[in-house]
Amino acid sequence: MIQARCLFRHAIGALAIVGLPVPAHAELAEPVRAMIEAAIATGNKDKVAAVVEVAKKTNPDDVGEIDALNNAFLDHQKRLAEEKKARDLEAVRTAGIFQRWKGKGEFGAFRSTGNGDDTGLTGSLSLKRAGIDWDQKITARAEYQRSNGKTSRERFFASYEPNYKISKQVFAYGLLQYERDRIQGYSGRYAVSGGIGYQIIDQPNVHLSIKAGPAYRLTDYRDGTEEARLAALFGADFDWSITKRLKFTQGANAVAESGSSVVAVIDSSNTSVSLVSGLEAKVSNRLSTRFSYTIDYNSNPPVGSVNTDTLSRFTLVYGF
Template sequence: MSKFGLLILPACLLAVAPAYAAEPSPDSIPRGKEPPPLPAPVRQMLESAMASGNQGDIDTVAKVARQAYPESAAEVAAITNAYAERRAAEQKAKIREASVFEMWKGRGELGGFSSTGSTSEIGISAGLSIQRAGLKWSHTLTGSADYRRANGETSRERFLASYQPRYQFDPSGFIYGLAQFERDPIIGFDSRYTSSVGIGYKLIQTKKMDLSVDIGPSLRHVSYTDDGTETKVGGRSSLDFGWKLSPALTLRQTASGYVEDDLRSATAQTTLTTRLVSRLSMNLSYNIQYESQTPLTDERLDTLSKATLVYDF
């Protein structure tokens, strides 16, 4: 349904209303007597919205229909609930029948950044994330790169790639796995490999807000720029918080931390996403990274501010 259609919808319903003005109110309907049916033109508008598949249009038409014909609110609810159940069943069937190469969604981003801490400069940032959500299993692959080369020297070179499978064993609880690679020679390591398995829980699950936390043991292997290597067992924990401030504005906060016998590291990122058009958004993010040991610098804390354009596919 077009935006123009949504604008004239209330007027259309009001135009239909006089023909049904004689319909009794809910209080005047005798006990045991069925309420009047939803007017045919209104039902057709609701069915047209459902045929479009646009949930926003469906919600708008249903809301106006309930306001114009309160005595038919139960019928409107029955129609929309049946539609939602049918769509859910169709989606489950589609997921079951899909191959491992189908049902993937992703987003790519590109932009610039300014940094303080071990370096103070401006550079280029890029990222890619793809995800597949099944009935129980979900798979997420992410990659990011922050790079700058000035006057023949590389002053920032941070790369990250990770794979995280998740098994949802009930509506709130899940088991996660993590395999991750990092490279950041500016603060002292050529490579850092991380693996972790643990358990998590969704503390908040609403249309506008979600919050999940997880915890588990970790194993990290580091190759330092001075040719030394180290493998350590520790603990890992993370959180993921999202808040839909408006249809076009979303706030997300992610954080993770590692604790080992003599090492501590943590990262936190706050992102504000503004939707520009259907598939294009703009991200403003602020990242904080803490390393208790940085062989090549005295700085323990790095910050990274980024502005990127994001394309969903």
């Protein structure tokens, strides 16, 4: 091809010397054009960029035509992206209330015999729905264990949290939360909260957000008594995709109940903290294994109960 180009230039020079008209610059060589068009057909920007770079270096006289092919491809890709974005927004806008939910289910169990007779079950369900202005999250979790014929752990948790996007980083949240832990001394604990949240980090592999606001909590104890208090809530969520198949998660939820006075939030009568750390390893696109460590703390538990519970779990997680 290089020899052909040299002969072409010599021919043009000869025509100019004898005074004959010089033809316009020849079109891009067909093998080069075919190579670029084959890369364009893949729709892969990286492949097209690599082929275009090589074509420019080996065909410096045809840079303009090569750029024209590349720019046409980039314009087409831009239009496709804009059309897809418009379709996605319309799909979100017109979706029904039970559509566009994504989530994962988690299940684990154990059984031991011998010196001790222990049986345990744990399961959870997390659902998320991302909208244009609103995001919604539903969480449910159950843990049950019997040791030597007696129930040693019985905890149920459920929450619903809608978030309204004020800006790219700031959001307003609402929270309805239910807990039951008969071992800790209460048959039901209900919390309602609302406040402001902030996304500190929102990257493809790292996400960190915090939220805080006032709360109202009602607790039904096993002895038949009941307490209703104002509270302050703080929450934090951290996700870190260490690799494509390994992910670390950290969730924290702290509620500090006030005394009888609304303004005396600092003089809390009971502070509860739920801290959950997890490490997930992908087995397939939908199936993962998860190791988690949970700390449940109550600063002022009922008489006969300790203030801190911990639980280590190894479970299977299915995403959908």
